[in-house]
Amino acid sequence: MRAATISDGQVGVREHPDPEPGDGEVLVRVRAAGLNGADLMQRAGRYPAPPGEPQDIPGLELAGEVAAVGHAAPRFAVGDRVMGIVGGGGQGELCTVHERQLMPVPEGLPWPQAGGLPEVFTTAHDAIFTQGGLRTGERLLVHGAAGGVGTAAVQLGAAAGAHVTATVRNPEARDGVRELGAHEVVDPEGFAAGGPFDVILELVGAPDFPANLEAVATGGRIVVIGVAAGAKIELNLLALMGRRATLRASTLRARPLEEKALTARAVEREVLPGFARGALRVPVAETFALDDVAAAYERFAAGGKLGKVVLTMDG
Amino acid sequence: MRAATISDGQVGVREHPDPEPGDGEVLVRVRAAGLNGADLMQRAGRYPAPPGEPQDIPGLELAGEVAAVGHAAPRFAVGDRVMGIVGGGGQGELCTVHERQLMPVPEGLPWPQAGGLPEVFTTAHDAIFTQGGLRTGERLLVHGAAGGVGTAAVQLGAAAGAHVTATVRNPEARDGVRELGAHEVVDPEGFAAGGPFDVILELVGAPDFPANLEAVATGGRIVVIGVAAGAKIELNLLALMGRRATLRASTLRARPLEEKALTARAVEREVLPGFARGALRVPVAETFALDDVAAAYERFAAGGKLGKVVLTMDG
Numbered sequence: 001m002r003a004a005t006i007s008d009g010q011v012g013v014r015e016h017p018d019p020e021p022g023d024g025e026v027l028v029r030v031r032a033a034g035l036n037g038a039d040l041m042q043r044a045g046r047y048p049a050p051p052g053e054p055q056d057i058p059g060l061e062l063a064g065e066v067a068a069v070g071h072a073a074p075r076f077a078v079g080d081r082v083m084g085i086v087g088g089g090g091q092g093e094l095c096t097v098h099e100r101q102l103m104p105v106p107e108g109l110p111w112p113q114a115g116g117l118p119e120v121f122t123t124a125h126d127a128i129f130t131q132g133g134l135r136t137g138e139r140l141l142v143h144g145a146a147g148g149v150g151t152a153a154v155q156l157g158a159a160a161g162a163h164v165t166a167t168v169r170n171p172e173a174r175d176g177v178r179e180l181g182a183h184e185v186v187d188p189e190g191f192a193a194g195g196p197f198d199v200i201l202e203l204v205g206a207p208d209f210p211a212n213l214e215a216v217a218t219g220g221r222i223v224v225i226g227v228a229a230g231a232k233i234e235l236n237l238l239a240l241m242g243r244r245a246t247l248r249a250s251t252l253r254a255r256p257l258e259e260k261a262l263t264a265r266a267v268e269r270e271v272l273p274g275f276a277r278g279a280l281r282v283p284v285a286e287t288f289a290l291d292d293v294a295a296a297y298e299r300f301a302a303g304g305k306l307g308k309v310v311l312t313m314d315g
Numbered sequence: 316m317r318a319a320t321i322s323d324g325q326v327g328v329r330e331h332p333d334p335e336p337g338d339g340e341v342l343v344r345v346r347a348a349g350l351n352g353a354d355l356m357q358r359a360g361r362y363p364a365p366p367g368e369p370q371d372i373p374g375l376e377l378a379g380e381v382a383a384v385g386h387a388a389p390r391f392a393v394g395d396r397v398m399g400i401v402g403g404g405g406q407g408e409l410c411t412v413h414e415r416q417l418m419p420v421p422e423g424l425p426w427p428q429a430g431g432l433p434e435v436f437t438t439a440h441d442a443i444f445t446q447g448g449l450r451t452g453e454r455l456l457v458h459g460a461a462g463g464v465g466t467a468a469v470q471l472g473a474a475a476g477a478h479v480t481a482t483v484r485n486p487e488a489r490d491g492v493r494e495l496g497a498h499e500v501v502d503p504e505g506f507a508a509g510g511p512f513d514v515i516l517e518l519v520g521a522p523d524f525p526a527n528l529e530a531v532a533t534g535g536r537i538v539v540i541g542v543a544a545g546a547k548i549e550l551n552l553l554a555l556m557g558r559r560a561t562l563r564a565s566t567l568r569a570r571p572l573e574e575k576a577l578t579a580r581a582v583e584r585e586v587l588p589g590f591a592r593g594a595l596r597v598p599v600a601e602t603f604a605l606d607d608v609a610a611a612y613e614r615f616a617a618g619g620k621l622g623k624v625v626l627t628m629d630g
Contacts, residue, residue, distance in 0.1 A: 205552065224552050231553035237520065237539050238546035240564035247562040249555035 001094025002313070003057045004293040006286060011297050013290055016057065019089075019096045021070030030084060030232050032242060032287075033090045035300045035309045037228065038253065039300050042088075047089035059090025060253065061225050062097075063105055063114035064313075073099045081105035085118045087253065090258070091293065093313055100261035103268050106275040113282035116148065116308035120282070122200075122263050123225060123252055124152035124293040128159075131248050132199040132216025132223045132264065136161035141191060141215065144187065144203035144226065145182060146173035148308050151200050151283050153280030154180045159274055162199075167191050167208075176283065176306040191215065199223065216245045224249040283307025318372045318407025319626070321358050321609040326603060326612050331372065332455065334411045336385030336402075341414050345398060347430025347602075350615045350624045352543065357403075358612060364403035365568070369421040371378065374405025375568065376531045377412075378420055378429035379567040379628075394464045397418035400575060402568065406608065406626055415576035418583050428597035431623035432465065435597070436586050437578050438540060438567055439467035439516075445581065446563050447538045449516040452477035455529065456506060459518035459541065460497060461488035463623050464597050468516050469495045473588055477514075482506050483522075491598065491621040493528075506530065508595045514538065521545030531560045539564040597620025 005014040021027040036045035039058045041047035044263040049055050060206035065084035066076045076082055076099060083101040083209050089095050105114045127149075128134045140157040144150045145166030156179030157164040167173050174185040184194060188208065195215030202208055205227035212222055213235070220243060240247070252263065288296035300309040320329040336342040345521065354373045364370050378398035381391045391414060399417040406408050420429045423427035442464075443449045455472040459465045460481030473478040473496030481497040481625055483489050489500040494605050499509060510530030517523055520542035526536055528550070535558060559608070567578065589595035602619035603611035615624040 202552075206523070223557060227535075227552045227556065231551050233550050233552060235516075235548050235550050236546050237542045237548060237564055240562075241539060241542065241566050244565045245568075247555075249552055249560045249562075251556050254557070254559075 001091070001093040002290065003289065004059065006056050006058055009043060009045060009264050011043050011058065011293055013293060015040040016092065018094055021068055021073065021096045023071045024073050024078055024098055024100070025070040025096045026073055026082065026102060027068040027070075028067055028097055029067040029165055030062045030090065030093055030313050032064070032313070033059045033311045034116035034119060034148070035296060035311070036060050036119050037079055037226070040297065040301055041279050047311045053086070055088070057092050059086065059088065059092070059095075061085050061115065061117075061119040062090040062095055063117070067094065068248035069099075075099040076102065082112070083118050084264060085122055085252065091290075091311055092150040093290070098257060100257065100263055103264055103272065104135040106272050110274055112284045112287050112310045112312055115309045115312070116182065116282045116284055118267075120148035120152040120308065121156070122267050124149050124156055125221045125265050125267055125271055126252065127225050128153055128157060128199055129270070130263075131250055132201065134160060134199045134219045134241060138198035139163045139196070139217070140166065141187065141195070141200045142166045142182070142203070143201060143208050145185070146170060146306050147176045147201055147203060149225070150206040151177070151180055151307050154182045157272065158182070159279055165191065165194050165197065170304045173304070173306045174259040179204055180283070196220065202226065204229045206233050209233040211241055213245055216243055219244050221246045221248060225251065284310055287312050317401040317605065318404070319374065319605065321371050323374055323414065324358060324360060324610055326358050326373065329610060331407065333409055336388065336411045337414070338386045339388050339413055340385040340411045341381055341388055341391055341417060342383040342385075342550070343377060343379040343410050343412055345377045345405065345408055345410055345628050347379070348374045348377045348583045348626045349424040349431035349434060349463070350611060351375050351434050352541070355380065355612065355616055358435040366401035368401070371401070372404040372407050373471055374401065374403065374410070374492070376400050376430065376432075376434040377405040377410055378432070380425055384410065384414075390414040391417065396429070398429045398433050399579060400437055400567065402528040406539045406605075408605070408628055411554055413572060413576075416579055418579055418587065421587050424590055427599045427602050427625045427627055429629045430598045430627070431599055432627045433582075435623065436471070437582050438464050439471055439569065440582055440586055441578050442473060442516055442538045442540050442565065443468055445512055445574065445578075447516070447536045449475060449477055453513035454480065454511070454532070455479045456510070456512040456515045457481045457497070457518070458503065458516060458523050460492045460500070461621050462483060463517060464518055464541070466492070466495055466622050469497045469594050471586065473497070474594055480509050480512065485530070488619070495598070509604065511535065517541065519544045521524035521548050524548040524550075528554055531558055534554070534559050536561045536563060599625055602627045
């Protein structure tokens with residue numbers, strides 16, 4: 001099979017042996033695979049794949065058809081449309097995935113959306129509901145709302161009956177975020193005045209503190225899952241005590257299989273019905289053929305886009 | 316009635332009008348009332364009582380007999396032995412308390428222990444279980460374990476089947492903390508080597524960071540409820556993400572009545588049975604008569620004690 005391949009800090013396309021599904025695994029013929037921030041870090045050599053995953057084929061999510069199933073993998077049949085998060089290797093023509101990490105693709109969802117759905121919707125759902133405990137009627141602040149996870153979080157928050165405020169640096173992306181359901185879209189410099197917020201989803205990093213600490217509600221939860229703009233903050237514990245606030249930080253990739261499987265079940269139960277009834281969508285900024293993977297990475301790195309950059313592959 | 320009274324940064328005893336129980340309230344003839352760190356802050360003018368509470372009578376907890384009940388206060392009868400957290404005014408011969416904040420005194424528990432129980436056991440229980448989610452088999456680290464909340468947390472953690480590590484600055488207090496059930500008692504400078512810890516109870520403040528951040532387990536929870544030694548910390552969010560860790564900060568006093576009542580119900584259900592069967596106790600460092608309240612405050616402020624300083628009053 002052919003696959004995106006990282007070598008010496010560059011990404012290109014190379015021939016690899018076809019992978020074979022092990023016990024509990026499914027072989028997926030990949031039709032679409034989204035790009036994520038971690039792919040860029042991996043290209044730069046700063047985010048090696050976990051042990052047991054393909055080390056030189058990037059890609060943390062995919063959608064495609066089941067091509068074969070391994071021993072003790074009864075969940076899906078050959079030909080089923082599936083999607084899911086993988087520990088690596090998603091950006092190839094074939095990929096093996098444990099069946100508990102896979103979800104069915106909602107009927108009618110185009111491949112590019114399905115290939116860009118798992119990582120951002122799982123991450124956003126886990127962060128704002130499982131970690132942040134967002135409830136109907138609460139106020140949600142989403143930083144970096146024009147990115148993949150941000151566009152998912154805005155939609156999920158609004159669909160759950162929360163009041164959603166979104167920060168977006170690029171003025172051209174603001175209308176798009178508003179159309180996804182954000183009640184206010186504001187500049188990253190001026191968000192604190194719109195608080196207090198019950199849940200703050202931090203996808204940018206240190207520059208949003210200490211305004212986050214000023215804007216968090218009594219009993220509020222700040223959930224940090226992205227720190228590309230800086231990780232070191234100063235914190236006044238007494239101020240945090242006064243708000244009875246919580247600061248949580250998390251990542252998905254390092255979790256064990258059983259925890260990842262739980263996140264997939266939560267998405268199946270609480271998110272996919274929203275796609276089935278047309279209330280949610282995956283904004284796709286641009287698609288690239290596998291042969292153009294280098295250009296796809298450059299497009300992703302350039303930023304300023306609304307939604308996902310997705311690789312597409314012929315079936 | 317006579318009551319401890321704060322005036323011009325000093326605490327003494329003065330005559331006050333007898334309080335009368337309002338709707339839902341109970342009038343308690345106080346037999347014992349513990350001192351807490353907040354009393355010292357209030358004496359120094361840095362922690363005013365909440366609106367509606369006695370402004371010049373300190374005291375956040377009490378135990379005594381029901382002397383009268385107000386309208387719509389059916390929970391207790393005159394003569395019942397009760398104890399509870401109050402928003403202020405606990406260190407007087409009489410005090411009114413909402414009945415939902417009161418708990419029955421376990422049979423056989425002496426007044427000094429009962430008067431020093433509510434604040435520290437409620438605070439410790441709320442912090443390590445409700446906020447920190449401590450589970451059987453997990454590892455608990457208690458900072459400042461020789462103090463009131465610390466001695467409660469060590470006992471509650473051990474009784475719940477957690478492995479308890481305690482930091483104690485005063486070497487003379489270490490044996491006492493070990494007798495309360497701590498599996499290790501260590502110096503505050505050397506605790507990180509004993510980790511990782513699933514729950515870290517922070518009663519001291521900034522000096523324990525960043526070692527706390529080094530010692531917190533994957534998925535661990537740091538619960539901050541005391542910062543007397545300093546409140547400003549530096550935090551690396553990326554390190555917190557790598558541990559998928561949570562930093563929570565809280566106080567009891569500022570919570571609304573319904574939340575305080577919930578903490579009292581939790582203590583009745585999960586803590587008082589441990590007193591009834593003799594598995595838990597309130598270490599009392601020293602008792603003082605009401606007339607000696609100034610000396611009691613000095614004793615409390617001097618530190619280096621194991622357990623509570625309690626005022627006692629004749630019935």
